[in-house]
Amino acid sequence: MKKVLILLLISTIISAQNRSTEQRVDSVLALMNLEEKVGQLVQYSSGWATGSKTDRPEESSSDLLKAGKIGSFFNIVGAETTRELQRIAVEESRLKIPVIIGLDVIHGYKSTFPVPIAEASSWNPELVKKSARWQAIESSAAGVHWTFNPMVDIARDPRWGRIVEGSGEDPYLGAAMAVARIKGYQGDDLSASNTIAACIKHFAGYGAAEAGRDYNTVDFSERTFHEFYLRPFKAAVDAGAATLMSSFNEIGGVPASGSHYLLTKVLRGMWGFDGFVVSDWNSVGELVPHGVAANLKEAAELGLEAGVDMDMEGNAYFRHMVELVNEGMVSIETIDESVRRILRIKFRLGLFDDPYKYNNVETEKKNVLSDEIIKATKDVALESMVLLKNDGLLPLKKDIRKIAVIGPLGQSKEDPLGPWNQQGQKDYVVTVVEGLQNKLGSSAEIMFAEGCKILGEDRTGFAEALETAKKADVIVLSLGESLHLSGEAQSRSTLDVPGVQEELAKELHKLGKPMVLVLMNGRPLTINWFDENVNAILECWFLGLQSGNAIADVLFGDYNPSGKLPVTFPKSLGQVPLYYNHKNTGRPLNPKVPAYTSHYNDESNDPLYPFGYGLSFTKFEYSDLKLSKSEFKKDESIKVIFTLKNTGKYAGEEVAQLYVRDLVGSVTRPVKELKDFAKIKLNPGESKMVEFSITPEKLKFFDLNMDFVVEPGDFKVFIGGNSVDVIEQSFKVVE
Ligand code: GLC
Numbered sequence: 001m002k003k004v005l006i007l008l009l010i011s012t013i014i015s016a017q018n019r020s021t022e023q024r025v026d027s028v029l030a031l032m033n034l035e036e037k038v039g040q041l042v043q044y045s046s047g048w049a050t051g052s053k054t055d056r057p058e059e060s061s062s063d064l065l066k067a068g069k070i071g072s073f074f075n076i077v078g079a080e081t082t083r084e085l086q087r088i089a090v091e092e093s094r095l096k097i098p099v100i101i102g103l104d105v106i107h108g109y110k111s112t113f114p115v116p117i118a119e120a121s122s123w124n125p126e127l128v129k130k131s132a133r134w135q136a137i138e139s140s141a142a143g144v145h146w147t148f149n150p151m152v153d154i155a156r157d158p159r160w161g162r163i164v165e166g167s168g169e170d171p172y173l174g175a176a177m178a179v180a181r182i183k184g185y186q187g188d189d190l191s192a193s194n195t196i197a198a199c200i201k202h203f204a205g206y207g208a209a210e211a212g213r214d215y216n217t218v219d220f221s222e223r224t225f226h227e228f229y230l231r232p233f234k235a236a237v238d239a240g241a242a243t244l245m246s247s248f249n250e251i252g253g254v255p256a257s258g259s260h261y262l263l264t265k266v267l268r269g270m271w272g273f274d275g276f277v278v279s280d281w282n283s284v285g286e287l288v289p290h291g292v293a294a295n296l297k298e299a300a301e302l303g304l305e306a307g308v309d310m311d312m313e314g315n316a317y318f319r320h321m322v323e324l325v326n327e328g329m330v331s332i333e334t335i336d337e338s339v340r341r342i343l344r345i346k347f348r349l350g351l352f353d354d355p356y357k358y359n360n361v362e363t364e365k366k367n368v369l370s371d372e373i374i375k376a377t378k379d380v381a382l383e384s385m386v387l388l389k390n391d392g393l394l395p396l397k398k399d400i401r402k403i404a405v406i407g408p409l410g411q412s413k414e415d416p417l418g419p420w421n422q423q424g425q426k427d428y429v430v431t432v433v434e435g436l437q438n439k440l441g442s443s444a445e446i447m448f449a450e451g452c453k454i455l456g457e458d459r460t461g462f463a464e465a466l467e468t469a470k471k472a473d474v475i476v477l478s479l480g481e482s483l484h485l486s487g488e489a490q491s492r493s494t495l496d497v498p499g500v501q502e503e504l505a506k507e508l509h510k511l512g513k514p515m516v517l518v519l520m521n522g523r524p525l526t527i528n529w530f531d532e533n534v535n536a537i538l539e540c541w542f543l544g545l546q547s548g549n550a551i552a553d554v555l556f557g558d559y560n561p562s563g564k565l566p567v568t569f570p571k572s573l574g575q576v577p578l579y580y581n582h583k584n585t586g587r588p589l590n591p592k593v594p595a596y597t598s599h600y601n602d603e604s605n606d607p608l609y610p611f612g613y614g615l616s617f618t619k620f621e622y623s624d625l626k627l628s629k630s631e632f633k634k635d636e637s638i639k640v641i642f643t644l645k646n647t648g649k650y651a652g653e654e655v656a657q658l659y660v661r662d663l664v665g666s667v668t669r670p671v672k673e674l675k676d677f678a679k680i681k682l683n684p685g686e687s688k689m690v691e692f693s694i695t696p697e698k699l700k701f702f703d704l705n706m707d708f709v710v711e712p713g714d715f716k717v718f719i720g721g722n723s724v725d726v727i728e729q730s731f732k733v734v735e
Contacts, residue, residue, distance in 0.1 A: 021344060021347045021348065022344075024347055024352070025340050025343045025344050025347060026340075028095065028097065028343055028352075029336060029339060029340060029343065031095055032068075032095060032339070034322055034325055034326075034332070034335075035067070035068065035069060035322060036068040036069075036094070036095060036097070037332075037335050037336065037339045038069075038317060038318075038321040038322050038325075038335065039064075039067070039068045039069040039070055039071055040071035040097070040310075040338075040339045040342050040343065041071065041304075041309060041310050041311060041317045041321065041335075041338055041339065041342070042064075042069065042070045042071055042072070042310070042311060042317050042318045043070070043071065043072035043073065043074065043102070043278060043310050043311065043312045043313065044057070044061070044064075044070060044072075044073060044074075044313055045073070045074055045075040045281075045313055046061060046073050046074070046075050046076035055296070055315035055319065056315065057069075057070075057318060061073065061085065062085075062088050062092075065085065065088040065089045065092070065093060065099065066088060066092045066093050067093070068093045068094055068095060068097065069318070070099070071097070071099065071100065071310070071342060072099060072100045072101070072102060072146075072278075072310060073085060073099060073101055073102070074101065074102035074103055074104075074146075074148075074312075075103065076101060076143075077103060077109075077139075077142045077143060077144060077423065078142055078143055078364070079141065079142060079143050079358070079359045079360055079361045079363070079364040080359070080361055081143065082101050082142075082143030082144075082358065082359060083143065083356055083359035085099055085101070086098060086099055086101075086355050086356060086359065087356075089355070090355045097343070097346070097352075098346055098351035098352060098355040100145050100146055100197075100342075100345070100346055100349070100351065101143055101144055101145045101146065101358075102144070102145070102146040102147070102148060102199070102278075103139060103144045103146070103147060103148070103422065104147065104148045104149065104420055104422055105135050105136075105139045105144060105147035105148075105149060105185075105196070105422060106147075106148075106149050106151065106165060106420040106421075106422065107119070107131075107135070107418065107420065107421070107544065108135055108138070108377070108421065108422060108424065108544065109135060109138045109139035109142060109144070109368070109422055109423055110138065110142075110368050110369050110422075110423045110424065110425050111134070111135075111138055111368075111369055111370075111373040111374055111376075111377055111425075111428075111544075111545060112377065112416075112417045112418070112421045112422075112424040112425070112429075112544040112545050113131045113134070113135065113376075113377050113380050113381075113544045113545075114377075114380055114381050114384040114418070114541060114542065114543045114544050115164050115165070115418035115419070115420075115486075115522065115541055115542045115544075116150070116151065116164070116165050116166060116167060116177075117163060117164050117165070117166060117167065117168060117522070117541060117566060117567065118381075118384035118385075118418075118540075118541035118542065118543060119131055119167075119177070119380060119384055120166075120167035120168055120173065120174075120177050120566040121383075121384050121385070121386050121539070121541065121563040121564060121565065121566055121614070122380070122383035122384050122562070122563055122679075123173070123563070123564050123566075123655040123677055123679055124383055124679050125176045125177065125179070125180035126180070127379070127380055127383055128177055128180040128181060128184070128380075129180040129181070129183050129184040130184065130376065130379075130380075131181075131184065131376070131380045132150075132180065132181040132182075132183075132184025132185045133184040133185075133187070134184075134372075134373045134376045135147070135184070135185070136184065136185045136186075136187070136194060136195055136196045137194045137367050137373070138367050138368055138369075138370075138373055139196060140193060140194050140195065140196050140358050141194070141358075141360070141363045141364040141366070141367035141368055142364055142368060143358050143359055143364075144196055144358065145196055145197060145349055145351065145358055146196055146197040146199065146242075146243065146349075147185055147196050147197070147198060147199060148199045148201060148245060148278075149181065149185070149198065149199060149201070150177065150178045150181035150182065150185075150198065150200060150201075150236070151165040151166050151201050151202065152166065152167070152174055152175075152177075152178040152200055152201070152232040152233055152236055153165075153166045153201075153202055153204075153205075153206045153207035153229075153247075154166070154168075154169060154170070154171060154174055154207050154208075154228055154229050154232065155168065155169060155207035155208075155567070156169050156207070156208070156568075156576075156577040156578075156579045157207075157208075157209070157211075157212035157576055157577050158212065158495055158523040158524040158525075158567070158570070158576065159211065159212025159213070159491050159492055159493065159495070159523075159573070159576065160207060160209055160212040160213075160214060160491055160523075161214060161419075161485070161486050161487050161488065161489065161490030161491050161492070161522065161523070162206070162207065162214065162487060162488055162490075163207070163522070163523050163524075163567065164418065164419060164486040164487060164522035164523060164541075164542070165419075165420060165487065166207065167232075167566055168565075168566030168567035168611075169566070169567050169568060169579045169580070169581075169611060170566065170580075170581065170611065170674050171227075171228050171229075171231035171232055172231075172673070172674040172675060172676075173566055173674060173677070174231070174232035175231055175232040175234075175235035175236070176235075176677075177232075178200060178232045178233075178235055178236040178239070179235055179236065179239040181198065182198045182200070182236055182239045182240065182241050183239065185197070185198040186198055186240065186241075186242065190242060190348045190349055190350075191348060191349060191350030191353070192350075193350075193354075193357040193358060193360075193363075194367075197242035197243055197345060197348075197349060198236075198241045198242055198243070199241070199242070199243040199244060199245050199278065200233055200236040200237070200241045200243075200244050200245070201244065201245035201247070201280070202245055202246070202247030202248065202249075202256075202280055203233060203244050203245060203246050203247055203256060203262065203263075203267070203277070204225075204229055204230055204233055204247060204251070204256060204262060205218045205220070205225060205229045205247070205249060205251045205256065206218070206247040206248065206249050206256075207229070208220055208229065209249060209491075211491075212491050212492075212576070213491045214488065214489050214490070214491050215248050215249060215489075216249070217249070217250055218249045218250060218251050218252075219250075219251070219252050219253075220251075220252070222706065223667065223702050223706065225251065226702050226706070226708075227701060227702055228581075230266070234271055237267070237271045237272075237273045238271075241275065242275045242345050242348065242349075243275045243276050243277070243278060243345060244267070244273065244275065244276075244277050244278075245277070245278050245279070245280055245312075246259075246262075246263060246277055246278075246279050246280060246283060246307075246308050247280055247283065248280050248283045248286060250290055254292070255283075255286070255287055255290045255292060256283075257279050257280065257283040257284050257286070257287065257303055257306070257308055258284075258287045258290075258292055258293070258299075258302045258303055258306045258308075259306055260305065260306045260307060262306075262307075263277055263306045263307025263308060264306065264307040267307065268307065274341070274344065275341060275344070275345055276309040276310060276338070276341035276342045276344075276345055277307055277308050277309050277310070277341075278308075278309065278310040278312050279303065279308045279310065279311055279312045279314060280312060281312055281313045281314075282312070282313050282314045282315075283308075283312075283314070284299050284300065284302075284303035284308055284311050284314040284316045284317070285299055285311075285314040285315060285316050286299075287299040287302055287303065296315065296316050296319060296320060297316075297319075297320040297323070297324065299314075299316050300316035300317055300319070300320040300321055300324060301320075301324050301329055301330055303316060303317075304317070304321070304324075304330055304334060304335075304338065305330070305334065309338035309341050309342055310338075310342060321335070369425065369428065374428070374545055374546065375546075377544045377545045377546045378545075378546035378549055378550050380544075381543040381544060381546050381547060381549075381550035382550050382553060382554070382559045383562055383563060383653075384540075384541060384543060384550075384563055385538055385539060385540050385541075385543070385550065385551070385554055385561050385563050386538075386539040386561065386563035386564060386565055386613075386614040387536070387537075387538055387539075387554075387561040387563070387614060387615040387616065387617075388527075388531070388537040388538070388539050388569075388609055388613070388614070388615065389530075389531055389534070389535075389536055389537040389615070390535070390536040390537075390615055390617070391535045391536065392535075393474070393514050393516060393535035393536045394516060394535075394536045394538075394554075394555060394557070394617065395554075395555065395556050395557025395617060396474060396516075396555050396556050396557075398440070398443075398556055399443075400440075400444055400473050400474060401443075401444055401445065401473060402444065402445045402447065402471055402472045402473050403436055403440075403444060403445070403446050403447065403472055403473065403474055403475075403476060404447045404448075404449065404468045404469045404471065404472030404474070404475050404476070405432055405433050405436065405446060405447070405448045405449075405476045405478055406448075406449050406450075406451050406465045406468065406469055406475055406476070406477055406478065406504070406508060407450070407451055407452075407477050407478035407479040407501065407504070408450050408451070408452060408453050408454045408478070408479070408501070409432065409454070409478040409479060409480055409518075409520045410431065410432045410433055410448050410450070410476070410478035411431045411432070411433050411434075411448055411450070412431060412482075412520075413426040413427065413429045413431060414426045414429070414482075414483065415454075415480075415481075415482050415483045415520055415542065416429050416431070416520065416542055416543055416544060416545075416547035416548075417429060417483060417542065417544065417545075418483050418486070418487075418522065418541070418542025418544065419483050419484070419486045419487025419488070419490070419522060419542075420487055420488075421483070421544075424544075424545075425545070428545050429544075429545055429547060429548075430545065430546055430547055430548035430549045431547070431548045432476065432478045432518060432547070432548050432551055432552075433446055433448050433548070434548045434549075435547070435548025435549045435550070435551050435552035436476070436548070436552050436555075438548070438549055438552065439549075439552035439553070439556055439558075447468045447471065447472060448468070449461065449464050449465040449467075449468040449469070450465070451464075451465035451501075451504045451508075452465075452499060452500050452501060452503075452504050453499060454480075454481065454482045454485075454498055454499055454501070455482070455498050455499045456499050456500070457499070457500055458500070459500055459503070459504075461504075462503075462504055462507055465504060465507075465508065466507060466508065466511070469508050469511055469513065470511060472513065473513075473514075474513065474514045474515070474516070475508055475511075475513050475514065475515040475516070476515075476516055476518055476555070477505055477508070477515055477516065477517045477518065477530075477534065478518050478520070479497055479501045479502075479504075479505065479517060479518075479519060479520075480497065480501075480519045480520035480521040480525070480540075481497075481498060481520065481521045481522055481523070481525075482498075483522070483542060485498065485522065486521070486522025486523060486542075487522065490522075492523070494573060495523065495524065495525050495526045495570065495572075495573050495576075496525065496526055497525055497527065497530075502529055502530075505517070505529070505530065505533075505534070506529070506533075509533055509534070514535050515533075515534045515535055515536075516534065516535060516536040516537070516538065516555065517530050517534050517536070517537045517538065518538050518540055518551055518555075519537060519538065519539050519540055520540050520541065520542060520543075520547075521539075521541065521542075522541065522542060524565075524567055524568065524569040524570065525569070526569075526570065526571065526572055526573065526608070527569070527608070528571055528572075528608060531608060538551065538554060538555070538561070539563070539565070557617060557650070560616055560617045560618065560650050560651065560652040560653070561614070561615070561616060561617070562614070562616065562652065562653035562654070562655065562679065563614045564612050564613060564614035564655045564657075564721075564722065565609055565610070565611060565612060565613045565614060565722075566611070567611065568580060568607045568609070568610060568611050569607055569608045569609040569610075570607055570608060571603060571604065571606070571607065571608045572603050574600065574602075574603055575600075575603060575605070575607070578607055579611065580610055580611035580612070580672055580723040580724075581611075581670040581671070581672055581673050581674070582670060582671060583668045583669070583670060583671070584668070584671050585598050589605050610722055610723050610724045611674075611722070611723045612655070612657050612674070612720075612721070612722040612723040613722040613723075613724070614655070614721075614722070616648070616650070616652040616653075616654065617648070617650040617652060618646055618647075618648030618649060618650040618651070618652040618684065619646070619647045619648040620644060620645065620646055620647070620648075620652070620654040620682070620721055621644070621645045621647045622642055622643070622644060622656070622719055622720055622721070622726075622727050623642065623643045623645070623727070624641075624642055624643040624689075625640070625641075625642040625717075625719055625727050625728070625729050626640075626641045626642070626729070627639065627640055627641075627717065627729055627731050628640075628641075629731075630730070630731050630732065631731065631732045631733075631734055632731060632732070632733050632734070633733070633734060633735070634696060634710045634712060634733055634734070634735060635696055636696070637693050637694065637695045637696065638693065638694040638717075638731060639691060639692075639693060640658060640691065640692040640693070640694060640717055640719070640729075641689060641690070641691050642656075642689075642690055642719050642727070643687055643688070643689055643690070644656055644680055644682065644687060644688050644690050645682070645685075645686070645687035645688075646682035646683060646684055646685060646686050646687070647685075648684060649684050650684060651681070651682070651683045651684060652681070652682065653679050653680065653681045653682075654679070654680050654682065654721055655677055655678070655679050655680075655721065656677065656678050656679075656680055656690055656719065656720075656721065657674060657676075657677045657719070657720060657721065657722065657723065658674070658675050658676040658677065658692045658694070658717065658718070658719055659672040659673060659674055659675065659717070659718040659719075659720075659723060659726065660672070660673050660675045660694060660698070660699065660715060660716070660717055660718070661673070661715060661716040661717075661718070662699070662701070662711070662713065662715055663713060663714045663715060663716065664713050664714065665701065665703070665711055665713065666703045666704035666705075666711060667701075667702075667703060667704050669701065672718060672723055674723070675692075675694060675698045676692040676693070676694070676698070678690065678692070692719075694717065696710050699715070699733065710733060711733070712732075712733045712734050712735050713732070713733060714730065714731075714732055715730065715731050715732070715733060716728050716729070716730050717729050717730070717731065
């Protein structure tokens with residue numbers, strides 16, 4: 001009874017708070033004229049960064065603020081600089097409505113953390129939450145109220161440059177990472193001065209661009225949409241994300257930023273989202289080139305009616321919304337609803353109560369590039385690396401005398417920052433060479449030769465690289481992509497290591513010396529030759545400020561790598577899209593008699609490295625897989641118990657993964673689906689009984705009628721350290 005009373009009291013308080021927010025929103029709305037209402041729907045990048053001059057506002061940003069004709073700016077930072085914008089908004093405008101300042105804090109503000117796909121490789125939501133927390137602490141100190149992150153786009157095509165910004169190919173892992181980031185950014189109190197509003201993006205389906213070409217057409221079934229691409233968004237909305245960004249792409253003929261089905265029916269009707277939607281950069285205006293609006297005015301009407309509340313850098317709302325209302329094309333009620341959503345988030349951020357809470361210069365000095373946050377970037381970097389191969393060369397012995405770092409990324413200060421590094425400070429980056437020098441000091445000679453550039457055909461550096469390598473006991477190949485080959489509008493038509501870097505490696509290989517590849521990249525690459533010929537491969541992605549120190553810790557065994565791949569590495573581009581949670585088809589490959597079954601006549605169906613794959617310096621063994629029982633009702637949870645043992649000689653962390661297969665459904669079902677994981681630390685010889693739970697929610701899927709249900713039938717459960725090497729059991733679900 002007491003529990004019920006407490007819950008009742010809490011819900012009364014919360015609803016009272018909400019009611020007070022809603023009452024406050026309505027009281028401001030009632031004072032606003034049409035121009036001021038439309039002003040709240042308008043956002044610009046400070047300085048009108050791009051776009052046609054004809055459409056840009058003629059007025060300066062301060063005049064727009066004084067006139068109440070703008071509600072948000074982004075790409076402007078600094079406690080003092082943003083204070084001045086806020087001062088004009090709350091002291092010189094008629095209604096003194098605070099402005100909301102956004103920024104792409106994707107993996108750091110000035111202190112750069114590993115890129116999101118690297119953080120996802122940690123399979124450690126707690127760590128990723130801490131990373132987002134630090135990013136919020138640092139950026140909020142610099143006047144940022146709102147980040148355009150987490151990006152939760154499922155991506156199955158490594159040609160797409162933005163695969164680097166997400167959490168890979170799986171909805172369950174993607175959802176876990178999205179929720180972790182939202183909790184890190186928004187904390188428990190969005191009105192605190194060191195929490196910022198999150199913005200889940202890009203809603204939706206953006207990662208399925210045909211041929212991996214950014215902004216390209218997306219077309220998949222409604223079932224695929226809901227089953228794979230929308231799941232992380234739904235989890236993020238349920239986690240309380242304050243805002244959401246509509247995407248550039250169309251889905252099956254309807255551009256997301258003009259889709260009433262997506263932005264209103266699904267997002268608000270089915271999911272109950274009460275925050276606001278901001279467009280992506282001019283994605284409302286791009287309804288015209290998409291061919292669903294004849295002009296910017298029609299685009300404005302379509303965008304708002306669909307459910308885009310704020311027009312980022314689009315001019316559509318700024319130029320035409322007042323006119324559309326006065327002509328009766330858009331109702332004032334629709335305008336009011338969008339304004340209400342935006343004011344609601346500004347109230348929740350506490351901007352009405354204290355508009356200058358993010359403008360404390362002392363806090364900025366203390367929290368930006370602090371020693372603690374820089375150390376935090378290293379903690380995250382250590383867990384973000386994935387050991388893809390090791391024939392025993394690693395960990396290197398500390399009595400090693402001569403190391404040759406060869407390759408264009410060995411001394412790069414910029415590339416480890418990765419794309420979308422915002423205000424990343426390359427002078428603070430620790431390179432591979434510096435990391436090894438920091439680790440070994442004067443006890444070893446660290447030699448470096450670039451050998452070649454990342455791009456281009458110039459081989460003139462090979463000779464010096466070979467001469468340098470000849471003097472060394474071990475060669476550290478520091479190869480991969482530049483940060484400029486990854487990120488937005490950076491799709492590639494090949495997945496090979498760029499330029500002549502592989503050729504350089506082949507020349508070095510002829511020396512017969514031990515070689516380890518330290519790979520820096522923003523996407524899976526077809527590193528088949530390296531897998532066959534070098535002794536060890538460490539996937540580093542782009543690790544941020546402490547890159548070199550983290551890499552050196554792993555190379556010398558001061559940290560035992562624990563990362564796992566959040567995305568499949570194909571053997572060839574011809575296999576793409578290649579992902580683990582695929583369907584079985586009516587003619588699954590029969591390796592013994594492949595004829596007339598699903599296969600290539602010149603390539604295997606198998607990946608180079610599967611989803612969930614990653615090695616350790618030690619070995620882990622899975623055994624004694626048991627279920628709480630073999631038959632369950634649809635509303636029962638299933639206990640899955642197994643033993644995990646460290647059978648090697650190093651302490652290490654293993655990401656144990658649980659997959660499920662629904663053998664027969666009203667529609668075809670994936671051959672495996674990730675439904676739980678846990679990162680477990682074990683000392684040499686130590687074993688632990690691990691328990692997972694398969695709840696009914698985890699077995700739900702969109703059935704033949706698109707209802708989200710559990711269907712009775714036979715299932716398999718798989719446990720392992722990746723999506724291929726597993727042990728299995730079966731169970732049955734009954735009505
Ligand atoms: C870009 C990106 C989006 C980003 C926005 C603001 O075009 O698509 O992810 O948040 O513009 O910079």
